[in-house]
Amino acid sequence: MFKIKKKLKNKLGRVGEFITPNGIIETPAFIVVGTKAAVKSLSPEQVGNLGAQAVLGNTYHLYLQPGDDIIKKAGGLNKFMNWNGPTFTDSGGFQVFSLGAGFGSNENKFEFQKNISNHSLNISDKVQSVHTKLVKINEDGVEFRSCIDGSRHFFTPEKSIEIQNNIGADIIFAFDECVSSSAEYNYQKEAMERTHRWAKRSLNYNNNHRLEVQLSSGNKQALFGIVQGGKFEDLRKKSAKIIGKMDFDGFGIGGSFSKEGLDKTLHFVNDLLPKEKIKHLLGIGEPSDLFIGIENGIDSFDCVSPTRIARTGMLYTKHGRINIIKVKYSRDFSKIEDDCKCYTCENYTKAYLSHLFRAQEMFASTLASIHNLYFIVNLVKNIRQSILDEKFYELKEEFLKKYYE
């Protein structure tokens, strides 16, 4: 399923190909997030044209709406959404965090950082967010309340895999618990051990049902296990060893990290996981993270950042992010980037984009998302090529210098 074509000297980085029932993914690859069977503000044609190879949907969201039975009847996720290529589904494990500990707070996957908006949260807001959490976790699984209508639903590892089998993505993930970056060691450990037990159950359920779940092409879904352990080295190592021994087709690395320790953590995790199998870094994908991940053995990424920040006027450029809504761009008739080959840069000016955002035109999101996704997808492609050309470190140094200067 996974073929390694070239390795980075003295490092874990590599170029490869992952064969799925719906096509080959050339790795390293950036997987575009399309949570609810749609990449927000874009058509599948636009997603394809900007160079994306695969799309990742979400089990929790698609189960609630429209329901996995409907997607199954439609012939699977990619047929349903008219995406002509490989698809992934996340297991819903991230929602254990985002609708639980992360609910109503400004926490993210990296180490909790105090900022002004955290201070401004008053006591009643905090109490409120604790009381309105939408999940409850126990050994068997997680009780979710629908973020749409508040109704109760219970996810177990078996249930998550069953739903993912119905949705029919090429690559599915074991049900895990994504833990808040602010969690204590003991809780992180407890959650990690539970994730390991859930991994085993996900695998068992999938093996028992695997034969009956065949994709339209006749091929089977790939199931990835997820390494947890947060920012703690001993937990990450333990998790990599345990999950790595299980018979998964590939691995996801999930949870939270400390920003400074990302490279080290990914290195020892990927060093412990089976080298011949594909590794996916879940939910991370800022430019610097991509270089760090790829250098340390990550084969694919997914991240909402390019599309999410695009919708609020933030654009990636080689010299860092810019906010296109700022006054200085309202009379700037140049392109976002002169040498960018994306549809947006080839046809529109900064002034026009700035206007669309101020006027709250929906097309603003579309044009900005195309640029940002092209930027990131293309960056990963360039990194891939640089490994083939043995120029990875030159590209890394040149790019990061410009981007963060």
Added chain:
RNA sequence: GCGUCGGUGGCAGAGUGGUCAAAUGCAAUUGGCUGUAAACCAAUCGGUCUUGUACCUACGGGGGUUCAAAUCCCUCCCGGCGCA
């Protein structure tokens, strides 16, 4: 011309003697967003500095009453409506 209602911060619009540098909405400015409760969230939004239960300038202009006026009185200017 007479009568009547009204003129509040960039805009709309509350407030009708002290707790008003003035609710609220919009706009604006700044910051944030990493397996999408996200076309979102937060802060700022008259000026000064020693950043305070601080000072100054402000609710069409001018004058007055009062310890105290966006708020009451007089007058002028401007606008809507009605009647000539």
